Amino acid sequence: MNLTVAEENYIKSIYKLQDGNTVVSTNAIAYELATKPASVTDMAKKLKEKKLIDYEKYQGISLTPEGRKIALQIVRRHRLWECFLVDKLSFSWNEVHEIAEELEHVRSEKLITRLSNFLGNPTTDPHGDPIPDAMGRISKSQPLVSLDKATARRLEVAGVSDQSSSLLEFLNAKGIRLGTQLDIIERYEFDNSVEVKIRNQPAFTLSEQVSKNIMVKSL
């Protein structure tokens, strides 16, 4: 199966968004890839043709076993390169994502096998996320943590522990809701506040009080 970079990116996004057995919406993929829903529909037809996704008009998208296998290969490549950048080239964990995003598309079984070996066959990447093995086996991802304790850089809001309407109102005003993706820009130790950013919007700061109550999972 020879995939283009664009196709690989779609597969990866669908994998990322398809938590458990749910189906992924056109809109969600478009948002994830910073593209338009119409483009997602177009690509969905191609990936269905290649039997990498299940897709019926208006019914959402999900990976086939074959699609999932490929997604895991891409995730494996991405995370191994992140390890390389951090462990061997002394990058810090927040700089590696963009570069790994490119390196992950270099396809060579042998390269990845040897890279993994060279790195000591790590099982988690610098963000703590598990690295699938060569057979695509991956350990279950971490349980939810509150935003103030999260270690990953890119997070998805998975819940709010304080249901007070004032918090929800505040989050709503900031554009934070279930499924919102956040990037951690900086943590300030003096007050445990955290600066976060939602894709394409200016960064803003959340107090410890708030971040304690936002439950997230890393992406």
Next chain:
Amino acid sequence: MNLTVAEENYIKSIYKLQDGNTVVSTNAIAYELATKPASVTDMAKKLKEKKLIDYEKYQGISLTPEGRKIALQIVRRHRLWECFLVDKLSFSWNEVHEIAEELEHVRSEKLITRLSNFLGNPTTDPHGDPIPDAMGRISKSQPLVSLDKATARRLEVAGVSDQSSSLLEFLNAKGIRLGTQLDIIERYEFDNSVEVKIRNQPAFTLSEQVSKNIMVKSL
């Protein structure tokens, strides 16, 4: 200057073919990139627009100083990755070209700077070819050697030391002439013969007697 992978590959080919100050022909580039002359003409217009090449209809192509600068960056990336693959991942020199061909298009100044450092800032790649430094400075390439002593994998025929017509006739029959590119497939120690391949043609073997008289330079 943000270039596509295709544009980078054209720049690299032109650099490779443009030895000294000569101008490069449409056909030569098409052959090098295994594409069609018409496609080269199309791309030439784009690269001229971007001021990376000098190009006038029917007059051949040459890099501008800016184009050359970019070419050297690509060559640098390619050769550093080859070092990495051989030195760190234990690839053999004849396996690395294709993979480096992909890795070279990952653009990140910082990545390349750190990779170079990690490798001990090597000045030649595993084939003995010089690696341009961060400023694009490159040491003069090696003088011609006879094919039986060449260490590089991809060679270009630069001359024949024995001018006997029987040799020239033989070479002609094999499709070897000035400027022909050869890939070394294998060397056989028992008789010092060498198996070579011309792009897209089946491999064939040259005796020591013949290879001694073919002067080559590495590409």
Next chain:
DNA sequence: AATATTATTTAGACAAATCTAAATAAAATA
């Protein structure tokens, strides 16, 4: 249930990179 809103798809267009076939220019040869 009727209507409004949101999500998704279709239709038609565009840019990049390529191709083939035909036209034209340059070079080689008779």
Next chain:
DNA sequence: TATTTTATTTAGATTTGTCTAAATAATATT
């Protein structure tokens, strides 16, 4: 020099991945 051959360019088409605007389906709201 005239002619043939080779190299190069143009014209028009194709594929991939994308877009906008309009149409349609699904969902939410009154």
